[in-house]
Amino acid sequence: MLKVDIESFCYQDRTVLEDISFQVAQGEHLALMGESGSGKSTLLKIIYGLLHVENGSVSWQNAAALGPNFNLVPGESYMKYLSQDFDLMPFTTVEENVGQYLSVFERDSHPQRIKELLKLIELEDFAKVKVKNLSGGQQQRVALARVLALEPEVLLLDEPFGHIDNFKRSSLRRNLYAYLKKQGITVLTASHDPNDVLPYTNRTLILENGKMAALDDTKLLFNNPPNYYIASLFGEVNKVPIRLLKSYAEIDRSVLVYPHEFKVSKTTGLKVVVNNSFFKGTHYLNEGVTEEGSVLFFSTSNELTNGEAIFLNVSLETINARLQVEQRTNT
Ligand SMILES: Nc1ncnc2c1ncn2[C@@H]1O[C@H](COP(=O)(O)OP(=O)(O)OP(=O)(O)O)[C@@H](O)[C@H]1O
Numbered sequence: 012m013l014k015v016d017i018e019s020f021c022y023q024d025r026t027v028l029e030d031i032s033f034q035v036a037q038g039e040h041l042a043l044m045g046e047s048g049s050g051k052s053t054l055l056k057i058i059y060g061l062l063h064v065e066n067g068s069v070s071w072q073n074a075a076a077l078g079p080n081f082n083l084v085p086g087e088s089y090m091k092y093l094s095q096d097f098d099l100m101p102f103t104t105v106e107e108n109v110g111q112y113l114s115v116f117e118r119d120s121h122p123q124r125i126k127e128l129l130k131l132i133e134l135e136d137f138a139k140v141k142v143k144n145l146s147g148g149q150q151q152r153v154a155l156a157r158v159l160a161l162e163p164e165v166l167l168l169d170e171p172f173g174h175i176d177n178f179k180r181s182s183l184r185r186n187l188y189a190y191l192k193k194q195g196i197t198v199l200t201a202s203h204d205p206n207d208v209l210p211y212t213n214r215t216l217i218l219e220n221g222k223m224a225a226l227d228d229t230k231l232l233f234n235n236p237p238n239y240y241i242a243s244l245f246g247e248v249n250k251v252p253i254r255l256l257k258s259y260a261e262i263d264r265s266v267l268v269y270p271h272e273f274k275v276s277k278t279t280g281l282k283v284v285v286n287n288s289f290f291k292g293t294h295y296l297n298e299g300v301t302e303e304g305s306v307l308f309f310s311t312s313n314e315l316t317n318g319e320a321i322f323l324n325v326s327l328e329t330i331n332a333r334l335q336v337e338q339r340t341n342t
Pocket of ligand 1: 022023027045046047048049050051052053054
């Protein structure tokens with residue numbers, strides 16, 4: 012079990028983390044989400060032991076992680092941290108970079124282990140290439156292989172696919188997370204990308220201005236986001252007054268609605284005039300303006316014409332579910 016308790020953490024005199032307290036079970040995969048500057052990287056650096064936290068503690072399996080004021084070389088041996096800057100040796104080859112992190116006591120198994128890791132990151136053909144001659148995305152994959160070399164018990168990943176193109180990203184993500192799960196490695200992934208988070212993580216911790224805005228089951232957070240900030244980390248979202256959706260409603264509140272949750276009708280519902288229809292590959296994301304002048308985003312399978320009037324509907328189940336979440340988080 013990884014236990015993190017941070018009362019506060021400051022850079023110079025600016026507090027950037029406050030009241031952070033959570034636990035991660037062995038083998039669990041926790042996502043860290045939050046807007047840029049919310050404190051994700053800082054939190055990972057504290058956990059790894061790169062930053063000293065005066066008011067707080069980190070422990071793994073009930074043993075305290077002591078941080079940089081106590082360790083000659085920062086970082087705990089059972090943990091690895093993949094930072095946003097890759098920290099590679101540019102003038103040596105891919106296999107040397109990965110091999111450097113393998114145990115000196117098991118030299119015989121190095122070639123096999125390097126081969127295995129290069130296969131995982133899909134860079135087998137680049138084993139003899141110097142790192143300085145690789146693209147940014149390829150370098151990020153080498154950095155990933157390096158942190159995996161010694162099979163850490165805890166792996167901290169900071170935007171691990173940020174430099175990798177979509178073509179490689181999907182398969183790499185699948186292979187990597189399947190591998191980590193199989194090995195029972197405890198993982199924390201900080202990411203802006205819901206595609207890194209939704210399919211692969213058990214729980215998600217949301218940071219907002221250095222504070223914990225939520226910590227819950229990932230699917231639950233997506234399906235029933237407690238507020239607009241949290242929902243918008245997963246993609247486009249609308250805040251819609253219930254009285255516009257159900258004319259008979261006596262409730263003066265708004266609910267969060269994702270674009271895919273609107274059902275489109277030609278005759279009944281909340282009237283909007285289409286302003287834009289963006290092709291998203293699998294669907295169209297449309298921008299519509301209500302009679303009150305607010306903008307709503309909704310999905311359709313077909314392209315809509317600008318100026319066309321259509322009607323939006325949201326199911327009672329969705330509205331009720333959202334109202335219940337609000338009640339739960341307000342009590
Ligand atoms: N070394 C530093 N010295 C002073 N302030 C810092 C330092 N590093 C980060 N900060 C500040 O601390 C806050 C949190 O930064 P952090 O990098 O942890 O956020 P983040 O959520 O990881 O952002 P991003 O998603 O953009 O990587 C920001 O306001 C940032 O400007």
